[in-house]
Amino acid sequence: MNDSDGSESGDENYFCHIIIPSKNYLKSKVFFENVFGWKVEEQTGTNTLEVLPKPRKGPSAELNSEAKTIIPSILTSDIDAKLRLIEKFGGKRLTDKTPIGKEGERGGYYALFEDPQGNVMCLYSGK
Numbered sequence: 600m601n602d603s604d605g606s607e608s609g610d611e612n613y614f615c616h617i618i619i620p621s622k623n624y625l626k627s628k629v630f631f632e633n634v635f636g637w638k639v640e641e642q643t644g645t646n647t648l649e650v651l652p653k654p655r656k657g658p659s660a661e662l663n664s665e666a667k668t669i670i671p672s673i674l675t676s677d678i679d680a681k682l683r684l685i686e687k688f689g690g691k692r693l694t695d696k697t698p699i700g701k702e703g704e705r706g707g708y709y710a711l712f713e714d715p716q717g718n719v720m721c722l723y724s725g726k
Contacts, residue, residue: 614658616672616723621662624648628662644700670711672721678710681722689715696724 621627628639631650638651642661650660658672675681678696686692693711700706707725714720 611674611676613674614671615674616658617660618663618666618670619660620666620668622664624662670719670721672723675722675724678708678722678724682710682712685712
């Protein structure tokens with residue numbers, strides 16, 4: 600995930616990370632490195648590979664064997680408050696705020712939600 604959670608600058612509510620389904624990490628790694636020139640490396644302590652686009656050229660991404668569809672992540676400084684807004688305006692909470700790693704040390708927290716049209720997305724916060 601991106602290093603900043605946007606809480607200090609007020610810079611939030613943009614797509615910051617993408618989860619890409621992959622049942623074959625080696626095949627995906629070869630594809631993304633050779634087709635787009637992205638760096639793909641193991642994310643220690645997880646079951647994912649980190650996909651790193653060229654600096655300042657887009658959101659980070661990960662190859663994830665558990666995902667069934669591409670899931671965009673939206674940066675927010677307050678996951679719980681954003682989940683309440685999502686529900687207020689017809690969306691559905693799929694998971695509560697969840698640490699990435701133990702206590703969020705692997706990069707913060709996330710929560711999955713569904714918009715009113717059934718699209719699954721993710722909220723991300725560094726804290």
